[in-house]
Amino acid sequence: VTYRTLIIANRRDEFAADCAAALQARSVQVSVVEPGFLSTYLASWCWDTEQDPLGALRMDGETPVSSVLLRVAGDALAAIPPRGYLDPEDAYGAAEWDASIRSMLALTKQPVLNRPSWCGELPGEFSSASLAPIAKALGLRLQRSVGMIQAPAPSYGDVPEPDFPSKPAGGFVGSRSTAGLGGVSHGATGRLVERFHAHAVLAHVVGSRVFMERSRSRWTLSTPLWQRTRERHIAFENPSLAKDALEVTSVLRLQLASVLFADDGESQPALCRVRTVPGFARSDPVVKQAVVDHSIELLCPGVWS
Amino acid sequence: LTILILGSACDDVVSRLTSRLEIDAVPFVHVNTADLPDVWSVVVEVSSQGDVSGQFINRSESICFEDIGAIFVRDLLDSFAQPSSLAATSASWEVLVTLLNSIDCLVINRPRSQGSNGAKPLQYPFIRRISGLQVPSTRVSADGRMVASFVQTYGEVIAKSVSGLRRKVHLVDLQHASRPLTGPIQVQPRIDGIDVRVHVIGTSVLAHRVTSVSVDYRFPAADEPSPVFERIEPPRWLSDACVRLTVDLELVLAGIDFRVTSTGEWFCFEVNPSPFYTYFEDSKDMEVTQAVAKALSDPWSTEAGRRGKRAIQ
Numbered sequence: 261v262t263y264r265t266l267i268i269a270n271r272r273d274e275f276a277a278d279c280a281a282a283l284q285a286r287s288v289q290v291s292v293v294e295p296g297f298l299s300t301y302l303a304s305w306c307w308d309t310e311q312d313p314l315g316a317l318r319m320d321g322e323t324p325v326s327s328v329l330l331r332v333a334g335d336a337l338a339a340i341p342p343r344g345y346l347d348p349e350d351a352y353g354a355a356e357w358d359a360s361i362r363s364m365l366a367l368t369k370q371p372v373l374n375r376p377s378w379c380g381e382l383p384g385e386f387s388s389a390s391l392a393p394i395a396k397a398l399g400l401r402l403q404r405s406v407g408m409i410q411a412p413a414p415s416y417g418d419v420p421e422p423d424f425p426s427k428p429a430g431g432f433v434g435s436r437s438t439a440g441l442g443g444v445s446h447g448a449t450g451r452l453v454e455r456f457h458a459h460a461v462l463a464h465v466v467g468s469r470v471f472m473e474r475s476r477s478r479w480t481l482s483t484p485l486w487q488r489t490r491e492r493h494i495a496f497e498n499p500s501l502a503k504d505a506l507e508v509t510s511v512l513r514l515q516l517a518s519v520l521f522a523d524d525g526e527s528q529p530a531l532c533r534v535r536t537v538p539g540f541a542r543s544d545p546v547v548k549q550a551v552v553d554h555s556i557e558l559l560c561p562g563v564w565s
Numbered sequence: 566l567t568i569l570i571l572g573s574a575c576d577d578v579v580s581r582l583t584s585r586l587e588i589d590a591v592p593f594v595h596v597n598t599a600d601l602p603d604v605w606s607v608v609v610e611v612s613s614q615g616d617v618s619g620q621f622i623n624r625s626e627s628i629c630f631e632d633i634g635a636i637f638v639r640d641l642l643d644s645f646a647q648p649s650s651l652a653a654t655s656a657s658w659e660v661l662v663t664l665l666n667s668i669d670c671l672v673i674n675r676p677r678s679q680g681s682n683g684a685k686p687l688q689y690p691f692i693r694r695i696s697g698l699q700v701p702s703t704r705v706s707a708d709g710r711m712v713a714s715f716v717q718t719y720g721e722v723i724a725k726s727v728s729g730l731r732r733k734v735h736l737v738d739l740q741h742a743s744r745p746l747t748g749p750i751q752v753q754p755r756i757d758g759i760d761v762r763v764h765v766i767g768t769s770v771l772a773h774r775v776t777s778v779s780v781d782y783r784f785p786a787a788d789e790p791s792p793v794f795e796r797i798e799p800p801r802w803l804s805d806a807c808v809r810l811t812v813d814l815e816l817v818l819a820g821i822d823f824r825v826t827s828t829g830e831w832f833c834f835e836v837n838p839s840p841f842y843t844y845f846e847d848s849k850d851m852e853v854t855q856a857v858a859k860a861l862s863d864p865w866s867t868e869a870g871r872r873g874k875r876a877i878q
Contacts, residue, residue, distance in 0.1 A: 353748030379680030396615030407660035
């Protein structure tokens, strides 16, 4: 059997490059395509909806694609730059490409990491707020948040201050996803998230396996800022958190994801976010390699047998 | 408990619904999304247990989420006032989506349930599997040669958008297919017959037959008559299939498009999670509007409302 994996990734994506190298080392053909060139790659694609949408996906003379590693998510896939093939003015065409690719990846029976949901959606990140129904159902502790829509200078009373008990090192900070909203000041639109003084614990879920690591130090920062430290994480085990991470990703129907918890060592670790396109810039090399190895096993199960 | 209507005041669906609720003397609050954030502020708090609380506030009143019994939301993102920045739009969207996806009450319809119509080929296998309804043979391609071969196979072929963007359905012939395409198109054999729009509200089913000579009745040509809508009673099996589809898509309100052939075959085209139902209903009877108002007034009468109640309990 000849395998061909399509990797949709940006040029500087190290995890994608590592997966490509590992696949090629096992004689799997690999096509790495940047989102901006997908429309060119798919220009001769033809899909009759009774058939598998990946079945006919091939460049002239190439082996058909048997699996896909999708390393762009959310708006990045929607904003396919219309280079070459597509009229730059044609936003409609971009939306059509986006819908076609989402359909293809959601409906194919071939392995896809990560597959868009049954309704074609794959956010790059599930924030703590969006995880509320899952945390509630699973009984997990969740990072608290306050979202607000408020005029910058309202002529009437402000939205009340968040009335949460604040630990000495606690409080709230503005989320990076809503940057530009003026930090913690009121009179703005955005989201504030609970601030921790804790270890960042990352549970990388690959299929049914979980590989964990945590920050060496505690940080009094908001969760996105944890990524900015240059300190490498260390491998770590916590079966209870691993089980929680698996349950969360199972509900979200993700095969490859990083689940972030804040662990202060005293109270129950708090679920902070889930990323569907995990980064490994600070990762323990052993953990990162394990995630690469098991990801390509999911993409091309036959190469291991 | 009050009803919250979230949508633009300029929207015909919203204005007709608020009028209906006023006539019925049902308490409701309309938050015009164009008034966010200048007139209305919103705060949404998510606790460490995953509970969602908060309120809508304006100069004279505040509405706590716990006092809301049902929410009707209409074209959320489209109806925002011109945003001062993309970040503000994105942040507003996130706040409202958190609320609408998590609040324990009837929501018509939750944002998380509306995605399937954004990529239409995704709905076909779902429609077939859940309802057993027929869907047309469909080809998606950006290759004009493959579109041309589809035309050669089926003769009369129509093209429609793959995405959720509203665009006129048009006929495709060999000459058209041979021109370079600017992106993928979705082609289907043209099915001769009568269009039927079925609206499902909870377990209520209201259907309208559409008489039109146009390829796409929504966009009649200048020399073509406007479409004519007529209430019909759909067959029981079809009503059951439509309710099943709506419930399985986790929707409370859906507009489902069909074409019925002269031999009585029903082909399902799509399930619309945010239907423009006032286009179809008689402006005097307003049957669909009344059914929506009833569902909002008595949320436990709908399956989604009962699910919400179970979630609260």
